[in-house]
Amino acid sequence: MSETPWWQQAVIYQIYPKSFNDTDGDGIGDLQGVINKMDYLKELGIDAIWLCPIYQSPQVDNGYDITDYRTVDLRYGNNQDLERLIHVAHQYDIKIIMDMVANHTSDQCQWFKESKLSRNNYFSDWYIWRDPKIDGSEPNNWGSNFGGSAWTYVPDRKQYYLHYYAPGQPDLNWENPRVREAIYDMMRYWKAHGVDGWRMDVVTSISKDQRFLNNANPQKLPFIVANQNNGPRLHEFLQEMHKEVLEPFSMMSVGESPDSTANTAYQLVDPKRKELDMVFTFEHMHVDRKKGGMNGRWDVQAFDLIELKHILASWQNKLDGRGWNALYFENHDRARTPSRWGNDKKYRYESSTAFATVLHGLKGTPFIYQGEEIGMTNPNFQLEDYEDIELKSDYKKYVDEYKTITKTDFLKAAHKISRDNARTPMQWDASRNSGFTTGKPWFKLNPNYSKINVKNDLKSHKSVFHYYQYLIRLRHENTILTEGTFELILPEHPQVFAYLRQEKNKKWLIFANLSDQNIVNPLTNFCLEEKQVIVSNYVHPDWEKLVPYQAAIIMLT
Numbered sequence: 001m002s003e004t005p006w007w008q009q010a011v012i013y014q015i016y017p018k019s020f021n022d023t024d025g026d027g028i029g030d031l032q033g034v035i036n037k038m039d040y041l042k043e044l045g046i047d048a049i050w051l052c053p054i055y056q057s058p059q060v061d062n063g064y065d066i067t068d069y070r071t072v073d074l075r076y077g078n079n080q081d082l083e084r085l086i087h088v089a090h091q092y093d094i095k096i097i098m099d100m101v102a103n104h105t106s107d108q109c110q111w112f113k114e115s116k117l118s119r120n121n122y123f124s125d126w127y128i129w130r131d132p133k134i135d136g137s138e139p140n141n142w143g144s145n146f147g148g149s150a151w152t153y154v155p156d157r158k159q160y161y162l163h164y165y166a167p168g169q170p171d172l173n174w175e176n177p178r179v180r181e182a183i184y185d186m187m188r189y190w191k192a193h194g195v196d197g198w199r200m201d202v203v204t205s206i207s208k209d210q211r212f213l214n215n216a217n218p219q220k221l222p223f224i225v226a227n228q229n230n231g232p233r234l235h236e237f238l239q240e241m242h243k244e245v246l247e248p249f250s251m252m253s254v255g256e257s258p259d260s261t262a263n264t265a266y267q268l269v270d271p272k273r274k275e276l277d278m279v280f281t282f283e284h285m286h287v288d289r290k291k292g293g294m295n296g297r298w299d300v301q302a303f304d305l306i307e308l309k310h311i312l313a314s315w316q317n318k319l320d321g322r323g324w325n326a327l328y329f330e331n332h333d334r335a336r337t338p339s340r341w342g343n344d345k346k347y348r349y350e351s352s353t354a355f356a357t358v359l360h361g362l363k364g365t366p367f368i369y370q371g372e373e374i375g376m377t378n379p380n381f382q383l384e385d386y387e388d389i390e391l392k393s394d395y396k397k398y399v400d401e402y403k404t405i406t407k408t409d410f411l412k413a414a415h416k417i418s419r420d421n422a423r424t425p426m427q428w429d430a431s432r433n434s435g436f437t438t439g440k441p442w443f444k445l446n447p448n449y450s451k452i453n454v455k456n457d458l459k460s461h462k463s464v465f466h467y468y469q470y471l472i473r474l475r476h477e478n479t480i481l482t483e484g485t486f487e488l489i490l491p492e493h494p495q496v497f498a499y500l501r502q503e504k505n506k507k508w509l510i511f512a513n514l515s516d517q518n519i520v521n522p523l524t525n526f527c528l529e530e531k532q533v534i535v536s537n538y539v540h541p542d543w544e545k546l547v548p549y550q551a552a553i554i555m556l557t
């Protein structure tokens with residue numbers, strides 16, 4: 001039998017460097033800032049850091065627009081700092097996962113600068129160029145995630161280039177073997193510098209259907225964002241990358257996969273297929289989105305727990321034996337869970353820890369996003385305070401142009417789900433700018449930092465950090481959590497998320513009341529007793545009822 005890979009027993013911590021810790025006073029977090037917090041991360045108990053992009057970038061999309069894959073952006077430090085960070089992390093027995101943004105580069109990347117000069121130079125076909133239609137318009141009706149057409153015209157070439165995101169993020173042409181080799185080579189370069197694995201940005205978008213057909217357009221909109229994932233050569237490209245880099249250099253991989261479902265994910269993560277180790281699904285993150293709405297993520301509806309349970313359970317069941325789950329509720333594109341699905345006013349500690357319990361009890365590798373471990377919340381900014389290109393372009397599209405959502409509703413939705421909710425600076429203490437920077441922070445802080453911060457949390461008797469720390473320890477010490485079987489119980493219960501994990505003669509019950517109501521405990525047939533409690537977010541619970549956001553892990557046998 002082969003050995004369990006390290007990442008199956010790991011808990012991974014995601015760092016958004018720009019907002020983590022600034023040591024040089026420029027208001028932007030830096031790599032030295034990460035090094036300085038290594039004791040903190042070790043104390044939490046995590047096994048690996050996923051570092052969001054720190055490469056040279058004009059920051060159109062906060063680093064997801066890279067000009068040079070091998071150079072650290074001066075804002076964050078330099079290559080020596082990164083080497084030191086990797087070295088220090090390894091001394092702490094913490095692995096480093098880097099962000100690989102290989103669907104697109106920045107338009108300031110030398111490859112693109114050359115490519116756009118002419119149709120017959122070395123880089124001409126490194127990007128996706130198409131002729132205009134006879135009337136000069138875009139080659140098709142594909143829309144960009146950040147508004148408008150996915151095509152931008154370049155007079156020098158008299159052609160359009162494709163960009164699924166901003167015009168400053170041209171898509172690479174993966175049909176060209178030289179492009180693929182350049183990416184593999186970059187991956188080998190970072191392996192040589194000690195990097196242990198990759199989080200792959202929108203990796204399921206890399207293969208494009210070469211017919212470039214129009215997207216279906218029943219409402220006759222100018223541009224349609226659709227069919228950006230799972231192109232015809234995706235699996236072939238991933239298998240090639242696996243053979244060229246991932247396998248020979250033992251690098252872990254987790255791919256962002258917006259469109260995969262529990263039924264299809266095995267095609268990417270079944271070890272026999274030799275593609276990726278894990279994928280980040282989006283399915284469970286859409287349980288508060290109106291289906292068929294006109295305004296994408298801004299059509300927010302009440303959180304649907306039953307749907308969340310069904311989705312997560314179906315990923316648990318369907319990948320069993322043919323793939324491994326990546327588990328997350330928060331990341332740099334998602335809002336803060338207590339504000340989004342819990343209650344960040346009256347039950348911030350309880351709802352943070354309740355959601356953590358049901359996530360960390362699942363089979364898979366949990367990912368924690370910076371600040372999640374202290375229960376950070378959404379900031380409820382005014383429109384002008386937001387910074388994110390997605391929010392700004394969607395406001396223009398839906399509020400100004402389509403007029404399908406009012407400003408008030410858009411702002412309400414932004415308070416719930418905008419990406420910026422997760423990007424406010426990390427709240428270390430109650431001092432000026434939360435100890436994040438001595439300068440002027442690049443992005444506004446959540447004003448609640450004087451109350452919610454690491455320093456306060458660590459000394460509180462209701463410490464979210466200590467709860468996460470304990471959950472992480474549990475995973476390290478109990479193979480039932482990493483290896484055990486999974487069985488959802490009470491699937492239709494509207495408030496309680498409960499499931500069983502079992503390994504040999506051991507059986508654990510994991511549950512949470514994910515509502516702010518006192519409810520009759522539907523689990524009393526399990527004869528719950530205090531002495532069986534492995535972890536609980538309330539002290540001395542009364543087992544007859546479940547109080548708001550009560551959660552626990554109970555040893556049944």
Ligand code: TEU
Pocket residue numbers: 061064065101145165201202256258296297332333390
């Ligand atoms: O995210 C891709 C992604 O799927 C979402 O941004 C989504 O397309 C968008 O929110 C539409 O609602 C990755 C990164 O995580 C994100 O930060 C980048 O902006 C994006 O790719 C482009 O690189």
